[in-house]
Amino acid sequence: GDSVTQMEGPVTLSEEAFLTINCTYTATGYPSLFWYVQYPGEGLQLLLKATKADDKGSNKGFEATYRKETTSFHLEKGSVQVSDSAVYFCALSDPYQGGSARQLTFGSGTQLTVLP
Amino acid sequence: NAGVTQTPKFQVLKTGQSMTLQCAQDMNHNSMYWYRQDPGMGLRLIYYSASEGTTDKGEVPNGYNVSRLNKREFSLRLESAAPSQTSVYFCASSATRDTEAFFGQGTRLTVV
Numbered sequence: 001g002d003s004v005t006q007m008e009g010p011v012t013l014s015e016e017a018f019l020t021i022n023c024t025y026t027a028t029g030y031p032s033l034f035w036y037v038q039y040p041g042e043g044l045q046l047l048l049k050a051t052k053a054d055d056k057g058s059n060k061g062f063e064a065t066y067r068k069e070t071t072s073f074h075l076e077k078g079s080v081q082v083s084d085s086a087v088y089f090c091a092l093s094d095p096y097q098g099g100s101a102r103q104l105t106f107g108s109g110t111q112l113t114v115l116p
Numbered sequence: 117n118a119g120v121t122q123t124p125k126f127q128v129l130k131t132g133q134s135m136t137l138q139c140a141q142d143m144n145h146n147s148m149y150w151y152r153q154d155p156g157m158g159l160r161l162i163y164y165s166a167s168e169g170t171t172d173k174g175e176v177p178n179g180y181n182v183s184r185l186n187k188r189e190f191s192l193r194l195e196s197a198a199p200s201q202t203s204v205y206f207c208a209s210s211a212t213r214d215t216e217a218f219f220g221q222g223t224r225l226t227v228v
Contacts, residue, residue, distance in 0.1 A: 004158070036219075043120070043206060043219035044159075089158060103149075103174065104217065106158035 002027045006090050006107030013080055013114050021075040021110045023064075023090035031092040033057075033066050033073040034104070038087040047075075047088070080114045087111050118142050122207050122220035129197045129227045137192040137223050139207030147210045148190035149174075149217065150182060152203040159206060165190055197227045 007022040025031065032051045036044040048057030053068035062077045073090060090107040123138045141148065146167045151159040151174075161174030165184040179201060181193045190209075194201060204224050210217040 006158075041221070043221045044208075045219070046216045049216075091158075103161055103164065104159070106151075106160070108156050108158045 002031070002092060002094050002105045004090050004092055004105055004107035006110055008108070008110070010111040010113060013112070015082055015114055015116050016079045017114075019075070019077040019080045019084075019112070021088055021090075021112070023073045023075065023107060025071050025073065025090075025092050027071075027092055027094050029094055030068075031094045033064070034091045034093070035062070035064055035073070035075050036089040036091060036106075038089065038109075040086070044089065080112070082114045082116050085112055085114050120207055120209055120218050120220035122205075122223050124223060125221065126224050127226070129194075129225065131198060131227060133197050134193070134195050135197065136194075137205055137207075137225075138189070139191065139220060140189045141207075141209040141218070142188065143209060143211070143218065144187070145209035145211050145218075146187070147212070148184065149208040149210075150180075150190070150192045151206045151208065152176065153206060153222070154203050162192065162205075197225075199227045201225065202227045 003026045005024050034049045035047040037047045038044045048059040050057040050066035056065045064073050064075045087109045089109045091104045120141045149164040150162040153159045160176050163182040165171045168187045183191045204222045206222050207220045208217045
């Protein structure tokens with residue numbers, strides 16, 4: 001079945017450092033790929049997405065590129081802020097699963113802490 | 117601006133007790149979902165409802181039942197709670213399968 005493997009955390013960075021969180025996936029078809037963010041005490045929020053190979057999703061300074069050849073969707077940000085401290089989840093949605101409902105398969109999450 | 121609302125936010129149950137987690141969305145979404153979040157395992161789908169009147173099992177449905185009461189509400193019931201059901205439960209909704217899923221704030225459930 002489908003699966004998502006994420007870089008294990010926790011990750012601790014200083015403010016303005018460069019961030020990479022690795023994500024690779026296994027899927028039978030051509031999935032859509034997502035990054036969700038969970039701030040303390042809150043639910044998950046969609047950060048960015050990509051629906052086909054070579055698409056780049058971007059939002060709030062974060063970027064990720066859908067790489068079909070390496071089955072990867074790594075999250076990057078050039079200069080992190082304290083306010084970026086959160087848990088980040090990589091996820092996929094397989095178009096061949098779930099019928100008319102979108103089923104998301106999640107990675108295990110990566111805790112990011114940014115120090116001032 | 118409520119979005120997806122879950123109640124309660126916290127709950128402690130004794131083994132064998134039953135309870136229902138409530139979820140309501142005010143975005144007129146067709147699809148609703150229940151996930152559980154466990155340390156080191158990400159979120160796993162328990163049940164989903166593609167539209168009002170339909171429900172289907174997800175990856176980990178054992179020990180749970182659901183009811184899609186109407187288009188707004190989707191409840192999750194634990195008939196006889198077990199310690200293995202200690203988790204954080206998230207409800208989510210989406211307009212269609214191709215649109216963004218919105219999540220509630222979660223219910224932290226502890227079964228002792």
